[in-house]
């Protein structure tokens with residue numbers, strides 16, 4: 001096999017691995033959002049605030065430490081968590097608004 005064909009074969013193998021991990025991420029996110037939906041319903045029913053900044057600070061500190069141990073950029077880990085939590089809080093707020101309608 002010529003070097004380019006070898007590179008293409010390796011590229012396909014690596015992309016297969018990327019596809020598996022992207023699938024796992026989607027499934028993990030779907031499970032996380034199922035749980036946070038229950039959290040949002042619980043909070044809305046009990047009149048608790050949608051966001052909990054103290055909990056978020058704990059999660060960020062925990063994930064940043066995990067990222068460092070895993071050789072992942074902690075800034076990226078924080079941005080990723082913040083992106084997800086922002087969306088969760090939006091869902092929680094929508095539930096409260098729907099409850100008021």
Ligand SMILES: O=C(O)C(=O)C[C@]1(C(=O)O)C=C[C@@H](O)C=C1
Nearest residue numbers: 036039051052053055056085088
């Ligand atoms: O733990 C909660 O209280 C949640 O609502 C879940 C969650 C999260 O997605 O992890 C979302 C919003 C809060 O600000 C903190 C954490």
